[in-house]
Amino acid sequence: MPDLDPPKRSRWTLWLVLLVCAAPVVASYFSFYVLDLRGRAYGDLIQPTRDLPASLALTDLKGAPVAAVSLHGQWLLTYVPDRACDEGCERMLFMQRQLREMLGKDRDRLDKLVLVPDDVNLTPAQIDALTAHGAPATVLRAPRAAIEGWLMAAPGHRMGEHLFLVDPMGRWMLRTPATPEPSAVKKDLERLMRANAGWDKPGR
Structure with missing residues (x-):
């Protein structure tokens, strides 16, 4: 059989590299969705993910634009205060x-994201509470319609009743029940962290 010409060899090499890189992610998703959480999750699994x-159109609290892609690379526990x-x-x-x-050693794999609709205002005290702690939340504003076009309530x-x-x-994949029970949400998060420990590292 003749050798592959250089362009074909390069394409095969690229696909092999992509397959090797993707394998841990695919395995972790299989273990999380199929083996570990399906039928056992406290929250609602979003299938397909969104x-x-x-x-x-995201902006920080000073109005500076923030690229949505900058949120990739970390698990995001997200809250949307949909009214005052x-x-x-x-x-x-x-x-x-x-x-x-409560995640202990795994907490650095999870960031807190607060998405504030453009018609909702937080008080200075609330903003200070969100941003002044040792592990501050990422607080961003976006048009309400755009947020609701991505995330949805039950x-x-x-x-505002969900996390x-x-x-x-950057894929939305789970929604807690309304007014969730913290210990039950914690179990979902712990299962997720176990399922993804092989490839998921802290930080973006």
């Missing part, structure tokens, strides 16, 4: 913070 839109942040909203933000800390509920989990490739 990609973070590259065109999502009242006691229920503050309770969800506290839960978001505590869930990350039927009969509001966005949303986004994987390191």
Whole structure:
């Protein structure tokens, strides 16, 4: 059989490299979705997953644009305060913070993301609480319609009643029940961290 010409050999080499790189990710997703969480997850698995839109118009709290792709590379426990942040909203933000800390040595693999619709205002005290701690949340603004075009509440509920989990490739893949039970969410997160320990490393 004749040798492959250089262009063909290069393509085969590229595909082999991609396959080797993707294998741990594929295996971890199989273990997470099929072997570990299917039928056991407390939260709702989103199937198929929904990609973070590259065109999502994000800004920081000072109004500077933030590229959506900059959120890739880390698990994101996401909260959307879909109206004025009242006691229920503050309770969800506290839960978001505590869930990350409850992961112990795996907490650095998970970031807290707060997506604030453009028609919602947080108080200075709330912003300070989100951004001034040792592991501050990433707080970004976006048009409400754009957020709701990506993340969705369960039927009969509001966005602000849930936490949303986004994987390191920017795919929304899990939604907690409304007004979730922290210990049950923690179990989902722990299963996920175990399933992805082979390839997922802290930091973007």
